[in-house]
Amino acid sequence: MRTFTYVRPDDVASAVEAVAADAEARFVAGGSNLVDHLKLGVARPGTLVDVTRLGLDAIEPHEGGLRVGANVRNSDLAAHPVVRQRYPAVARALLAGASGQIRHQATTAGNLLQRTRCVYFQDVTTPCHKREPGSGCSAIEGYGRYNAILGASGSCVAVHPSDLAVALTAVDAVVVVQGPGGERRVPMTELHRLPGDRPQDDTVLEHGDLVTAVELPDSPVAGLSTYYKARDRASYAFALVSVAAAVDLDGDTVRDLRVVWGGVAHRPWRATTLEDRLRGQRLTEETIAAAADAELADAVTGADNAYKPAMVRGATVHALTGLARRAGAATTEGIDA
Amino acid sequence: MTTQTGTSPQDTGHHLTLTVDGRAHEVEVDVRSTLLDTLRERLGVTTVKKGCDHGQCGSCTVLLDGRRHLTCLSLAVQHDGAELTTADGLAATEGGGEGDLHPVQQAFLDRDAYQCGYCTPGQVCSAVGALDELKQGHPSHVTDDLEAEVDLDDDHLDDELRERMSGNLCRCGAYVNILAAIKDAAGVATDGPTTTEEAAR
Ligand SMILES: Cc1cc2nc3c(=O)[nH]c(=O)nc-3n(C[C@H](O)[C@H](O)[C@H](O)COP(=O)(O)OP(=O)(O)OC[C@H]3O[C@@H](n4cnc5c(N)ncnc54)[C@H](O)[C@@H]3O)c2cc1C
Ligand code: SF4
Ligand code: FES
Numbered sequence: 001m002r003t004f005t006y007v008r009p010d011d012v013a014s015a016v017e018a019v020a021a022d023a024e025a026r027f028v029a030g031g032s033n034l035v036d037h038l039k040l041g042v043a044r045p046g047t048l049v050d051v052t053r054l055g056l057d058a059i060e061p062h063e064g065g066l067r068v069g070a071n072v073r074n075s076d077l078a079a080h081p082v083v084r085q086r087y088p089a090v091a092r093a094l095l096a097g098a099s100g101q102i103r104h105q106a107t108t109a110g111n112l113l114q115r116t117r118c119v120y121f122q123d124v125t126t127p128c129h130k131r132e133p134g135s136g137c138s139a140i141e142g143y144g145r146y147n148a149i150l151g152a153s154g155s156c157v158a159v160h161p162s163d164l165a166v167a168l169t170a171v172d173a174v175v176v177v178q179g180p181g182g183e184r185r186v187p188m189t190e191l192h193r194l195p196g197d198r199p200q201d202d203t204v205l206e207h208g209d210l211v212t213a214v215e216l217p218d219s220p221v222a223g224l225s226t227y228y229k230a231r232d233r234a235s236y237a238f239a240l241v242s243v244a245a246a247v248d249l250d251g252d253t254v255r256d257l258r259v260v261w262g263g264v265a266h267r268p269w270r271a272t273t274l275e276d277r278l279r280g281q282r283l284t285e286e287t288i289a290a291a292a293d294a295e296l297a298d299a300v301t302g303a304d305n306a307y308k309p310a311m312v313r314g315a316t317v318h319a320l321t322g323l324a325r326r327a328g329a330a331t332t333e334g335i336d337a
Numbered sequence: 338m339t340t341q342t343g344t345s346p347q348d349t350g351h352h353l354t355l356t357v358d359g360r361a362h363e364v365e366v367d368v369r370s371t372l373l374d375t376l377r378e379r380l381g382v383t384t385v386k387k388g389c390d391h392g393q394c395g396s397c398t399v400l401l402d403g404r405r406h407l408t409c410l411s412l413a414v415q416h417d418g419a420e421l422t423t424a425d426g427l428a429a430t431e432g433g434g435e436g437d438l439h440p441v442q443q444a445f446l447d448r449d450a451y452q453c454g455y456c457t458p459g460q461v462c463s464a465v466g467a468l469d470e471l472k473q474g475h476p477s478h479v480t481d482d483l484e485a486e487v488d489l490d491d492d493h494l495d496d497e498l499r500e501r502m503s504g505n506l507c508r509c510g511a512y513v514n515i516l517a518a519i520k521d522a523a524g525v526a527t528d529g530p531t532t533t534e535e536a537a538r
């Protein structure tokens with residue numbers, strides 16, 4: 001491991017300044033992703049700027065919703081009574097992630113900014129454009145079971161691993177960023193990028209941009225929401241695919257909804273085509289599956305990840321019919337337990 | 338204001354205070370040291386085990402300021418001043434004489450909840466943390482109703498404990514008895530084996 005200088009600022013401005021002024025500096029929060037990358041040689045920062053003592057620890061009421069400090073631990077956010085009641089998809093996504101120990105360590109910002117679990121990204125002996133731009137992509141013709149099926153490019157086919165990011169996108173959350181030039185708000189739908197020809201940039205954040213909070217707005221869809229995650233074992237595994245679904249029902253028809261997919265793309269995939277098809281419809285297995293197929297029209301699969309479209313379609317049917325049932329609005333046709 | 342120890346990459350010595358199992362230690366560490374390596378290699382606290390060193394097995398679990406935490410993905414410098422409890426420190430007295438064991442430790446003995454024992458200190462610390470989270474009413478991935486209280490007596494208790502302990506792998510596969518031990522410690526009767534002889538079959 002390359003050695004580094006460790007600094008621990010106690011205010012936001014000093015933290016931003018410390019990273020902005022030094023191209024080799026990086027923020028560190030819980031460290032559960034970055035320390036792993038230091039060990040693996042995936043990250044080689046010259047300076048680590050600890051952001052765990054900046055006073056970004058509160059979960060507070062905010063404009064009818066909640067404002068969650070960047071340093072709030074995943075376990076505390078999942079256990080918060082307002083999150084459990086009004087943003088169940090967020091609580092469920094957190095509880096489906098990592099382990100009890102890691103959720104105490106993982107922070108809100110660190111979770112959103114964790115990097116891909118692409119096996120080649122984590123193995124410095126293999127080419128990877130994301131880790132080393134210009135070196136190649138080992139995953140395109142290599143082990144492809146986790147590869148993206150939507151929005152990938154010829155330079156990177158990795159998926160974003162965060163469960164929380166998928167759920168936050170479904171509740172219209174907004175990330176508050178403090179950069180060298182001041183504060184700005186970035187909607188979750190715009191935080192993560194598609195790889196294009198710059199797979200090294202996971203997000204739209206610039207060097208020195210510090211996430212200070214995430215705002216959960218007073219959303220009409222968030223109250224009836226859930227998160228469904230398909231994985232290789234029942235617990236303590238990253239998603240193969242996942243679905244965050246949030247619905248506002250008028251009787252048994254959809255007034256509005258959000259459906260966001262995880263494990264299929266380089267960013268949380270807001271399924272807008274699917275959403276458009278389902279607004280004004282009843283939620284049956286048939287309507288949902290047809291809408292999912294429309295969303296998947298441009299999906300590209302290889303031999304190893306050909307299972308993903310069917311899995312994400314099934315997961316979406318499961319999540320949405322479950323919500324409809326919970327609302328008591330489900331028609332019995334096509335909906336099984 | 339910024340606290341900066343180690344002013345250049347060449348100057349990476351960091352002076353830390355760590356309280357481990359009730360004893361305060363002063364230690365000088367390289368900035369790259371994890372809590373795990375600091376405990377084992379610098380402070381001689383070998384109760385804490387290194388399994389994977391990548392957050393994937395749970396054998397390095399301690400209670401950090403009262404909550405279960407992995408030490409392998411934690412930089413020691415980030416935890417200056419922390420209080421850590423290892424499986425050893427859970428016993429009421431130093432050295433943990435019989436009878437003074439923590440209920441979770443005692444239950445692991447009674448239920449023969451291990452084979453090689455390598456994962457056990459992490460399992461025990463994790464179980465203590467998990468039971469505390471349950472008592473505080475924190476839901477888990479398998480909790481049906483996020484808003485209701487998590488009922489310790491409900492039909493789902495096995496599922497709840499399995500889910501909450503999923504961050505601790507046991508290469509020997511002692512899971513059945515680990516689950517029984519934690520249920521005992523939670524003060525709940527189980528149908529599992531009741532003696533170490535039965536469990537050992
Ligand atoms: C075995 C294992 C299993 C896991 N399983 C899952 C899972 O199933 N689902 C899931 O979603 N996650 C999973 N994770 C990942 C885990 O959730 C992340 O490691 C964690 O959320 C990262 O948070 P952190 O605070 O530790 O971040 P750190 O490791 O400290 O930082 C991560 C990144 O975020 C940057 N950063 C941190 N804070 C800020 C800030 N305020 N502003 C700007 N940049 C910042 C850092 O520079 C770094 O690049 C797993 C991890 C492990 C080790
Ligand atoms: S898919 Fe992306 S992260 Fe994985 S090897 Fe290719 S460039 Fe690297
Ligand atoms: S050694 Fe820490 S989780 Fe395996």
Ligand code: FES
Nearest residue numbers: 452454507508509
């Ligand atoms: S008892 Fe051997 S690893 Fe668990």
